[in-house]
Amino acid sequence: MEHTWRCAITVADLGEFGIIARIIGRLPQFPAVLLGPGDDAAVLRAPDGRIVVTTDLLLEGRHFRRDWSSPYDVGRKAAAQNLADVAAMGAAPTALVVGLGLPGDLPTDWLDGLTDGFRDECAPIGASVAGGDIVRSERIVLGVTALGDLGGRAPVTRSGARPGQVLAVAGRLGRAAAGLALFLAGRAGTSARFAELEDAHRRPSPPYACGPAAAALGATAMLDVSDGLLQDVGHIAEASGVRVEIDARTLSPDEPLAAAAAELGEDPLRWMLTGGEDHALAAVFPPEVRLPAEWQVVGRITEGEGVQVSGHEEAYGGWDHFRS
Amino acid sequence: MEHTWRCAITVADLGEFGIIARIIGRLPQFPAVLLGPGDDAAVLRAPDGRIVVTTDLLLEGRHFRRDWSSPYDVGRKAAAQNLADVAAMGAAPTALVVGLGLPGDLPTDWLDGLTDGFRDECAPIGASVAGGDIVRSERIVLGVTALGDLGGRAPVTRSGARPGQVLAVAGRLGRAAAGLALFLAGRAGTSARFAELEDAHRRPSPPYACGPAAAALGATAMLDVSDGLLQDVGHIAEASGVRVEIDARTLSPDEPLAAAAAELGEDPLRWMLTGGEDHALAAVFPPEVRLPAEWQVVGRITEGEGVQVSGHEEAYGGWDHFRS
Numbered sequence: 152m153e154h155t156w157r158c159a160i161t162v163a164d165l166g167e168f169g170i171i172a173r174i175i176g177r178l179p180q181f182p183a184v185l186l187g188p189g190d191d192a193a194v195l196r197a198p199d200g201r202i203v204v205t206t207d208l209l210l211e212g213r214h215f216r217r218d219w220s221s222p223y224d225v226g227r228k229a230a231a232q233n234l235a236d237v238a239a240m241g242a243a244p245t246a247l248v249v250g251l252g253l254p255g256d257l258p259t260d261w262l263d264g265l266t267d268g269f270r271d272e273c274a275p276i277g278a279s280v281a282g283g284d285i286v287r288s289e290r291i292v293l294g295v296t297a298l299g300d301l302g303g304r305a306p307v308t309r310s311g312a313r314p315g316q317v318l319a320v321a322g323r324l325g326r327a328a329a330g331l332a333l334f335l336a337g338r339a340g341t342s343a344r345f346a347e348l349e350d351a352h353r354r355p356s357p358p359y360a361c362g363p364a365a366a367a368l369g370a371t372a373m374l375d376v377s378d379g380l381l382q383d384v385g386h387i388a389e390a391s392g393v394r395v396e397i398d399a400r401t402l403s404p405d406e407p408l409a410a411a412a413a414e415l416g417e418d419p420l421r422w423m424l425t426g427g428e429d430h431a432l433a434a435v436f437p438p439e440v441r442l443p444a445e446w447q448v449v450g451r452i453t454e455g456e457g458v459q460v461s462g463h464e465e466a467y468g469g470w471d472h473f474r475s
Numbered sequence: 476m477e478h479t480w481r482c483a484i485t486v487a488d489l490g491e492f493g494i495i496a497r498i499i500g501r502l503p504q505f506p507a508v509l510l511g512p513g514d515d516a517a518v519l520r521a522p523d524g525r526i527v528v529t530t531d532l533l534l535e536g537r538h539f540r541r542d543w544s545s546p547y548d549v550g551r552k553a554a555a556q557n558l559a560d561v562a563a564m565g566a567a568p569t570a571l572v573v574g575l576g577l578p579g580d581l582p583t584d585w586l587d588g589l590t591d592g593f594r595d596e597c598a599p600i601g602a603s604v605a606g607g608d609i610v611r612s613e614r615i616v617l618g619v620t621a622l623g624d625l626g627g628r629a630p631v632t633r634s635g636a637r638p639g640q641v642l643a644v645a646g647r648l649g650r651a652a653a654g655l656a657l658f659l660a661g662r663a664g665t666s667a668r669f670a671e672l673e674d675a676h677r678r679p680s681p682p683y684a685c686g687p688a689a690a691a692l693g694a695t696a697m698l699d700v701s702d703g704l705l706q707d708v709g710h711i712a713e714a715s716g717v718r719v720e721i722d723a724r725t726l727s728p729d730e731p732l733a734a735a736a737a738e739l740g741e742d743p744l745r746w747m748l749t750g751g752e753d754h755a756l757a758a759v760f761p762p763e764v765r766l767p768a769e770w771q772v773v774g775r776i777t778e779g780e781g782v783q784v785s786g787h788e789e790a791y792g793g794w795d796h797f798r799s
Contacts, residue, residue: 185525185630186630186632189633189714190564190630190632190633190698191529191560191561191563191564191633191697191698191699192527192528192529192560192561192563192564192566192621192623192630193527193528193529194525194526194527194528194564194625194630195525195526195528196524196525197521197524197525197526198524199524200520200521200522200523200524201509201518201519201520201521202518202519202521202526202622203516203517203518204516204517204518204519204528204570204572204605204606204620204622205515205516205517205572205606206572206573206574206606206607206608206618206620207574207608208574208575208576208608208610208612208616208618209610210576210610210612210616213610213611213612214610236515236516237515237516239515239516240514240515240516240518242516246528248528248529248530248620249530250530250531250532250618251532252532252534252616281528282528282529282530283530284530284531284532286532286533286534286537286538287537288532288534288537292532292534292576292616292618294530294532294574294616294618294619294620295618296528296530296572296618296620297516298526298528299516301518306509306510306514306516306518308510308514309513309514309515373515374514374515375515390513
């Protein structure tokens, strides 16, 4: 019997310029990119004379784990959470630039998976990974910056909500939180019913196109739900000087969410109200706006301050990236 | 005798939103920022319909040490190395967005120093810190993205150098490397003569205005010297399909550099040719261009490939971020 030793090629074997060449070779560049990777900086089109820009840091062990998420999922998720911030301004994402901190012993397969994840989250919406930086790091670090185009529209900020308007959500709520709870409880992979929740934790599916569409419909405030609906609409309440009333009766957990909650003895509504990372969009519209099917009305704006949940007794909290 | 215990306030005491408010309060926003920190994304002017964008990761222990550099210096350096990349395209930097990974026990004084460093590197050139992200991290992580405006000019890439043109440098060479060598040898702080070299390691002083000026003068290729002149002009040689000949006789070490080299038994020319982090600009110009005093001609472009150093016998190498 013969034993075969498989020696994984690592990123240290490639060296900095080998890594860069390998990444660039896997990334298509779309027309918004006038000058792509390989120079001191990229040059992007900004057709209406403005650019939307947002940045996030993702750290291994804190924002993802290599034993829970594939490299492909990590890339998809890192791209998604930044692209969603661009969409939440009412803009169409055009490009990412990515700073990568990589351990020297990271297999090149892992790097390829990560690159493909970035590519596949960006390409369907016509966005490119237009540049980046590679450094050596003990743990994986991702510094992701997304840019986007407002298409002539005003940005939709958090401060335009007015009493009498309605709060609506596009995308899903609570699913990433349910998936994370399954992982934390050691129940991930135990039932096919929960697979889509585990996938939702691994990578969100933000409704990107709903962002610019909401701006065109006349949304007065918008943000992406990254820290939980309750906490995030609290930012709209504060910035707009209004009260947001969420009607919990409009939030009905679907079957997988209800089943996972029953399995773990959890409250599915808690996941929907306080669970982050699904990157749904929450927006405020004047009451006369006829909302497309992607949007579900979940509350209303009144005089006052803070966020109130009606139709439910329990008090809910949010998420502080720093204290948790 | 009375003992007073001074309890430092930490960033964990402030929490995520307290940290953000504290940072924002110290940062001026200049007119290129249409919407600054506090929303899902920032909105910047891009007056000529294009935007230059570049990103870098800086990791504590790898790119800076808290015992060698003050927080203010770390902020200045992190901003400078990104702003220099923008200038090296021929663009005027307009804004940064910054992802911050911070340990919970980091004193708020440290955060304030860092913020002020970013501010003071940006403000003199009219650039703003327009947004960011805060996460908790064991060690400090900085993900810095810089954006800039080409002012209607074509970007100056690495690929436009042609035989017969001249290579020139604006800014200083070898000083950050000399300062680092003094730190590594435990000789930092031992002589006032070396203070400016140690400062050069702590924070570079890139000649930002020379970038757009070089573009306006007709530079055909340009980059910022971050990994050493030899290695960096190698990128111009490769991208342009030419040979770069550096005349070592044009590189005369000034007094502090020569003194530090004598003290450490080093070759000052090695620092000037292979030392990174000064973020000088190296550019190629047609021979007929009359260069302002900021630019010093250090070589010429010929047919062929690679980089040759004439007037000196020794072979020199560069810097690979990944292997070193």
